[in-house]
Amino acid sequence: MRRSPTAAAFLVLFVLLILCGTPRLAQAQEGIRPALTKFSTSLDGPDLPQKPPDATSLLLLIGQQIHETELDCSHFVQYLYEQAGRYYGYAPSRMLYDGMEGFKRVAHPKPGDLIVWRGHVGIVVDPDETTFLSALRSGVKVSSYQSHYWQRRGKPRFLRYVGPAESDPSEWATRRIASHGGSTGE
Numbered sequence: 001m002r003r004s005p006t007a008a009a010f011l012v013l014f015v016l017l018i019l020c021g022t023p024r025l026a027q028a029q030e031g032i033r034p035a036l037t038k039f040s041t042s043l044d045g046p047d048l049p050q051k052p053p054d055a056t057s058l059l060l061l062i063g064q065q066i067h068e069t070e071l072d073c074s075h076f077v078q079y080l081y082e083q084a085g086r087y088y089g090y091a092p093s094r095m096l097y098d099g100m101e102g103f104k105r106v107a108h109p110k111p112g113d114l115i116v117w118r119g120h121v122g123i124v125v126d127p128d129e130t131t132f133l134s135a136l137r138s139g140v141k142v143s144s145y146q147s148h149y150w151q152r153r154g155k156p157r158f159l160r161y162v163g164p165a166e167s168d169p170s171e172w173a174t175r176r177i178a179s180h181g182g183s184t185g186e
Helices: 005-032 055-065 073-083 093-098 148-152 169-180
Strands: 103-106 114-117 120-126 131-136 139-144 157-161
Touching (some): 055 073, 055 120, 055 131, 073 093, 073 131, 093 114, 093 120
Antiparallel strands (some): 114 120, 120 131, 131 139
């Protein structure tokens, strides 16, 4: 069985293209292949955290990475709490100040607690340094609640998230009645 000269030429050309083109094709593919990210091969390596961050660390970590927001302070705090897995129904700072289910008023704040004035709310970052994180007109900032500006706003209240089951609504009702009756309720 004899092949025609044109068929033989196409076969030779095809074999040559395969043999000559394969290295160039491999080089071309190398050029467009994205760079690989290198990961630690061990799950207990030093670059990986030994345990996931707790909710408080997570909400502060997320909050400190945000520099600008269109959210007001109350929505910003609720957003951060939700990102950290702490859910509560939205409430403006004035409602939080009066007390709300899911929170317990505390005298000595810890990182992650709310700091609330009538008209503003933030999240305590470091009680020893008296700092808190909040959405302000100038952006998301860490400020001292002992600064002259914040002291002029009055005495803040500190609220600890306890979830819906642990809060005592009667405690808040008593304080609200007392505060409306002329007493500070403290």
